[in-house]
Amino acid sequence: MTDVAKVLLTLHSLGSLSTSNTYDDVESVTGALHDSLEVYKRTKNINIYCPSDFFEYGNVGASLDDMLLEITNDNWDLYQLALKEMTKVVLPYVTKNNNTESMIADINHQAATLPRHYSFVLCETYSWPTVSLEKHTTSWSNTLTLNSKFIAGNHTDSDDFISLSKENYENLDFHPDLENTITTVLHGTYRDYKYLFSHAMNTLNQAFHEISTAPNQNEADLDKIKEISAQLGKTLSCTRQKKNKVEWDFQHPSTPEESESINCEYHLKINWTDAGIGLHKDKKVRVYFGLKSYDEFERKQIKLAHMGKHL
Structure with missing residues (x-):
């Protein structure tokens, strides 16, 4: 079945996660991400894509990998556990030869047709840098609603x-x-x-x-x-x-x-x-x-x- 929407997942999707968080916060964010993405399994025409640099993207100290190390206070066992749990959630959606910057470009330069490309965020109060707010989605239901409005406003x-x-x-x-x-x-x-x-x-x-x-x-x-x-x-x-x-x-x-x-x-x-x-x-x-x-x-x-x- 042809995609009608591509939901893109990057470090920016985690919104509130930062080095000021605790391991419990990481667990909470990981659980929320898992639950949100699971609902998308209801559909065959919306797919999720995650870049191969999900953990490495960003400046030194700002990548997800670096943040997890700092959040766990360089506790290797705790870091490995956090990394393992987050990897289990995103790994099924990782696509080779695709990185965060190219995904941002795909969203910002998409044609006015289906499939739509959306930046996924866990909460609508957060957004990806350089991506306009209307190109973000927070859930399966929200993605379908955005597509619904797009079709109403963009047909011949x-x-x-x-x-x-x-x-x-x-x-x-x-x-x-x-x-x-x-x-x-x-x-x-x-x-x-x-x-x-x-x-x-x-x-x-x-x-x-x-x-x-x-x-x-x-x-x-x-x-x-x-x-x-x-x-x-x-x-x-x-x-x-x-x-x-x-x-x-x-x-x-x-x-x-x-x-x-x-x-x-x-x-x-x-x-x-x-x-x-x-x-x-x-x-x-x-x-x-x-x-x-x-x-x-x-x-x-x-x-x-x-x-x-x-x-």
């Missing part, structure tokens, strides 16, 4: 918008006619909702890992999806259709030559434009989707059917 037309979205939101099953549904909005055009559409897809994509696995808990899942939308920046109500039940035909995930009719009455409500203009009740916008359980999949499959006018 509706086809490109959907094409980039398909690359980015790997946990969504896109109906083949979705491109046409975004042209059905009754107030303005899809461009008036591009950030909200991206936010809705980002919400569903991240919710894939958070909603239940029980087929009879779909109603509770809608509350969870609404909660996730709020966590990601803007609350979108998530309900089922009161009338006009709607179904779409999707390919069966295990047997693509077969199609199946999926109830996609669940929807995220968009009652305003990106600019905050409220919509008349007859011109509301909805993002319709289905939640489908299969014996062969651990998690429910999210079927994205329609983004446009209220049906």
Whole structure:
């Protein structure tokens, strides 16, 4: 699967770590780094890259290797333990023939397309030198949200918008006619909702890992999806259709030559434009989707059917 984001990890990712820290602080930072990077294993289209000079980069006394020696007061056994634990975390991501300076250059000189290159930091209060704040990421969720906003602001037309979205939101099953549904909005055009559409897809994509696995808990899942939308920046109500039940035909995930009719009455409500203009009740916008359980999949499959006018 093609990368939609490259998350770059260097000495600068550790932010607060300095020679004034203690060994306990090193343990804490190492644990936090491990936990943050583990979440990225949820995805196949975002990868982490660490330079071969992770421990050696920097002036004398300022490299991570030198800092670990000073923090441990030149206690060789303690230094070796700290080095071993940090190495276990970063080693799986080390790439040969790549160094810190080249990674910084990759971030600062990237083209306005996917994949995006991001500087990873453990905390948003820290940043890499010479890298602008908007090119930093703090987590798997934050990376996806940054990509979501990037797609909304950097596509050429509706086809490109959907094409980039398909690359980015790997946990969504896109109906083949979705491109046409975004042209059905009754107030303005899809461009008036591009950030909200991206936010809705980002919400569903991240919710894939958070909603239940029980087929009879779909109603509770809608509350969870609404909660996730709020966590990601803007609350979108998530309900089922009161009338006009709607179904779409999707390919069966295990047997693509077969199609199946999926109830996609669940929807995220968009009652305003990106600019905050409220919509008349007859011109509301909805993002319709289905939640489908299969014996062969651990998690429910999210079927994205329609983004446009209220049906």
